[in-house]
Amino acid sequence: xxxxxxxxxxxxxxxxxxxxxxxxxxxxxxxxxxxxxxxxxxxxxxxxxxxxxxxxxxxxxxxxxxxxxxxxxxxxxxxxxxxxxxxxxxxxxxxxxxxxxxxxxxxxxxxxxxxxxxxxxxxxxxxxxxxxxxx
Numbered sequence: 001x002x003x004x005x006x007x008x009x010x011x012x013x014x015x016x017x018x019x020x021x022x023x024x025x026x027x028x029x030x031x032x033x034x035x036x037x038x039x040x041x042x043x044x045x046x047x048x049x050x051x052x053x054x055x056x057x058x059x060x061x062x063x064x065x066x067x068x069x070x071x072x073x074x075x076x077x078x079x080x081x082x083x084x085x086x087x088x089x090x091x092x093x094x095x096x097x098x099x100x101x102x103x104x105x106x107x108x109x110x111x112x113x114x115x116x117x118x119x120x121x122x123x124x125x126x127x128x129x130x131x132x133x134x135x
Contacts, residue, residue: 003082003135004099004120012095016083023075026068033065082133090129097122100130 007015040058044051086095100121118135 003118004101007120008099012086012097016079016086016095019075019079023072023079026072026075029068030065030072033061033068036061037065078135082135085131085133088124088127088129089131091124091127093124093126096125098125 003015006018010018037058040054040061044054044058083095086097087093088097100123120133120135121130122133123130
């Protein structure tokens, strides 16, 4: 689901909370992969018949662990980047805004140039101030 749709559907604070929970679930997966790698290395002293199985388990756990680490860092970095811009400059309210969709701001990623960041135009629910948030 696109960021714009998710924030419209849940609101910024619930979206942010959900991003943090999903990100930290990837961290738990990473820790489980590390335990699997350690267990596989400990079981490596078995006879040759199961040694290849342990090598395969360690390699799969390492690949999944690297993927989960990248995903964890991506989700938390993106959530923090957006959260740092979520303060209204007029009334200084944090996270009390709604996403708007004017014609000037592209709604889909396919309409945005590769070097141009995706932007959301938001409106403060308290004072009506409008500003852009880079995603």
